[in-house]
Amino acid sequence: MVHIDISGSTSVCFILGKPIAQVKTPAVFNAWAARTGADAVLVPLALAETGVKPFFQAMGDWENCPGCIVTYPYKQAAYACLHEASETAAFLGACNVVRRDPDGRLVGAITDGLGYAKALVARGVPLEGSDFLLIGAGGAGAAIGHEVARRGVARLAVLELDETRRDTLLRRLEEAFPTVRCFCEPPKDFRFDVACNATPLGMHGEPRLPFPVERLGPATVVTDVVPDPAVTPFLAAARDRGLRIQTGPEMVEGQFAFVIGHLFPAP
């Protein structure tokens, strides 16, 4: 229970998605506002698809709205409404946070990869020069692939059943980061410094493992983007073999500071 004093001068942020009832962001954001004394509140926004474009059009004129967090299924639709985008958002054609600048311009960014990498770095796992196995080339996978390439992994292997999606991501990453060597499966001498599941496998009702844990090395850090359960069958199997793990909620937690930093840039 958060003590909030909403007045006529309170700034109003949103989290946009559909469905929206399950999101935890209002509680996290409003606790942050109460703790820091920010006169701001975040409320949920469940829009039917036809409302997305008019909402962002209105947001340009919404003088007490610092911005909007965006979740499934509107990250691409929100990107299409931006005036300006971060490098990663432009690469992905998607954004998960939109700031309204005082002149009404909408500036988007995507923090999934940032949160993921921040959590890894915080546990002392270097990305530069590493061999990185990415499983899944959808929205989350592409965001993480771009972020770890940007941070200078040596080799990136991307597993993805949809070959067109996989090859498109690999080609675009090679173009953007010529020093990163990209593979559609791990070469023989691949070191598996980090393995990342960016598929839905491991969610409740999806018990299959995305990759055989026994093929990983004894020093592999095994990570997952699935938010619930925190410890997926993949992570549990890795832990059983004595490997270090990083959960989906840890990645989400790592994102919050980037979201706040984007919505409320230092003057």
Add this chain to the structure above:
Amino acid sequence: MVHIDISGSTSVCFILGKPIAQVKTPAVFNAWAARTGADAVLVPLALAETGVKPFFQAMGDWENCPGCIVTYPYKQAAYACLHEASETAAFLGACNVVRRDPDGRLVGAITDGLGYAKALVARGVPLEGSDFLLIGAGGAGAAIGHEVARRGVARLAVLELDETRRDTLLRRLEEAFPTVRCFCEPPKDFRFDVACNATPLGMHGEPRLPFPVERLGPATVVTDVVPDPAVTPFLAAARDRGLRIQTGPEMVEGQFAFVIGHLFPAP
């Protein structure tokens, strides 16, 4: 300080206006929600004019938005976005509360006159058969004029410096309520049962009286729509002469139940 627990399933209402920082409605509404256990919150919405139409377009698709309260200067612009309007809202071409029905239709009403009349009735002042002096034929004046005519005043005198505005309101009220006799100044035998200031005179910095108090009768109830100060110079002068008074805040207070009733109709 209101204790609010905003989650992903909380309903979100707005108060739209510009400027908006001065409004008290968020505190009043959110205290009501906390008291009644409604999982709903009201937040301020300061829109530049070009944002009004897209906002209401988005609101039609905003599945967790029960509706929006509207204040200066957007009561007419909001009316233009409605799918359906109350009789009084249609008469005035303005609304101060818009409900979003589950099918996305926007239904508007105007409660200024309702709140005013409710407060009068609550203090035992009958409107039916009375002689009513209305000073000012702007938005608030027209709303009150329509409401007291609907409630069967016998004679209505409307004072307004803008003669076109005055005569338009008088003509339209006569058309809508043929039994009410309308005047552009009080006839000799006018009883002044109620006098209402619906002009900005009496706001801070506007000390002039809208009407000479000595022309009113000893039984006149003197009322004002100015919200701040609560007791205007006009009301103070009336009170000094021993007349009963009704303040602007009392009218606003009378409106809240109508606003809630419109936003959350009984099933």
